Amino acid sequence: MLLPIAPTDSLFLLGESREHPMHVGGLAIFTPPDGATAADMRAMLDTASADGQITPLFRKRARRSLTTLGQWGWDTLADDALDLEHHIRRDSLPTPGGMTELTALVSRLHSTLLDRSRPLWEMHLIEGLTDGRYALYTKIHHALADGASTMRLLRAGMSEDPHRRNMPAPWQVPHPPTPPPSAEQTPPITDASPTASALSTVRGIARTTVAEVTGLIPATVSTLGGAVRGTGGAIALTAPRTLFNVPIGAARHADARSFPLERIRLLAKHADATINDIILTLCSGTLRTYLHERNALPAAPMIAMVPVSLRATDTTTSHSPGGNRVGVLMCNLGTHLPAPADRLEAVRTSMREGKSALRAMSPTQVLAMSALAVAPLGAEMFLGRRGPQRPPFNIVISNIAGPPHPLYWNGFRLDTLHPLSIPTTGQALNITATSNDDHLVLGLTSCRRTVPDLNPLLDHLDTALDHLETALGL
CATH class of the missing domain: 3.30.559.10 (Chloramphenicol acetyltransferase-like domain)
Known part of the structure; x- marks a missing residue:
């Protein structure tokens, strides 16, 4: 079945x-x-x-x-x-x-x-x-x-113990199935009959569904209003056209650059920002320099689509349900601003506004607004070509939290993890960050035809980090 x-x-x-x-x-x-x-x-x-x-x-x-x-x-x-x-x-x-x-x-x-x-x-x-x-x-x-x-x-599928052996393969269940609850853990029996319990569940689902649907209307109005005003949220209406927002071919180019995570943490602490704010600001400086060198820097700030996980924060479970539970935020990267500190402030403000807007919604409403935000991109994917309209955003920049401690598989130490993602029509470059132990890795995946050489972008990441540290007095 x-x-x-x-x-x-x-x-x-x-x-x-x-x-x-x-x-x-x-x-x-x-x-x-x-x-x-x-x-x-x-x-x-x-x-x-x-x-x-x-x-x-x-x-x-x-x-x-x-x-x-x-x-x-x-x-x-x-x-x-x-x-x-x-x-x-x-x-x-x-x-x-x-x-x-x-x-x-x-x-x-x-x-x-x-x-x-x-x-x-x-x-x-x-x-x-x-x-x-x-x-x-x-x-x-x-x-x-x-x-x-x-x-x-x-x-x-891995272990923090470097001496552990006889571990299963990465595609196998890492631990035995969870045993059924003991008698002491069995939920108490209620007076409600199975029929009454079922009816109660149905009524609860119906009330929740009606509330969610009713709440979509003000959520949509608020989200579109924020997009018109240029504040952070799930939708942006101001993304300029760039050389990344073009039709793509099938060939891919992937590479990555690693940085000590302590450098990123120190910047975030000094600037009263999040690690994700620092990552976005590094990407902003990198994209600004890359486009400026090619006389292709738009006057309006670039907009990044930032996926936000809607899963529970506990990442220790081995029973991942798979699938996708992701909302989106649109972040003003401030690429029109020459000063690194000003770009950081633009990013920080945009992300704070966006997170505040998402907190006012339920997960279902966040998913609905996120679907509305990426609908133009979906239409371009199905049509296989860029439309005449502005891009809904200029680039996807993701940040996936990785393991905070060294991991091993049968004694083999995981040194680094390079993420690779998905360019699409209208989005020829993707940047995904992940951490592993004491390093942060920024993985770039591009359409090879549009961005045939990633080395300039990787080098600009180094420069952007140096410039941001200097601007903040570190």
Whole structure:
């Protein structure tokens, strides 16, 4: 029996084409323990694959049938029906086996579509790094998981103990299923009959639904009013056209730059800002310099779409539900302002206003306003071309919280995690930040035709950080 796919998740299937692969990815780079080699890693993966239950998320296949009225649904395969040899690949880098060769390979892998006749994920064990490390590139369809749920899977499949061994493979259930509640944990029996309880539940759902629908009208009016005034919120009406807001091709280019997380924390503390405010300000300075060098800097400030996770804040659970629970904020990046401190103030003000607007809404209303905000982009994806109107925003900048402590898989230490995301028609560049232990990584994913070389942008990130520290007296 097919389970229906949530409307938000199905959009990533409906909008996918050869030019628009709809998967996200991550490049994890590991250092082996003393005396271990990539051959040991291969052997451990092979051993783990022979036993253990595969995570349900990795057994879900997208299908259509009469039971779903032609709409996409999830078909969950049995463990023995999953062809692991298709999903688990091995690649080797050409000489000299450095980061240049690694990012070139991962960029090509990130450009190809996932096979829809199978569960929508792949993992590539990459060998040949001359420094003795090895890499694991994973891509998973955005209909299956968003960044927050993917990070939960990563953390649940690893350990903070460098001496732990016999751990399951990354695609397997990391822990035994949670046992059923004991007698002491069983909820008390109420006097209500099952029928009365069911009727009470239905009435509660109906009241909630009516309240949500009624609340959408003032939420929409407030959101559109904020967009007209240029204050922060889920919708923006002032994004200028830039060289990033053009039709895209299928080829991707991905790279990343890492910074000590303490530098970012110190800036945030000194400026009474959030870490995300600092990240957005670094991106603002980088984009301003990059466009100015090409005589393409717009007079109006660029607008970033900033995804906001609507999941519970607890990220320790190993049972990630997958799917997407994401709202959006539109952030004024202040790219028209020459001073770094002024750009930070523009970002901070915009994000504070936006968060205040979202706090006044329920999660359902946030999702509805977010859907309205990205509707023009969705229309462009389905049409396969940019429309004549202004872009709804100029760039997507995400921040996904990563593990705060070193993580290990069977003694192999996770050194760094490079996020890879989704450019779309009208959005040829995506920036995703994530943290790992004591470092912050900014991952850039672009349409190769529009932004063929990411090195200038990466170098401008370094410069933007230096300039912001100088402006704040650090």
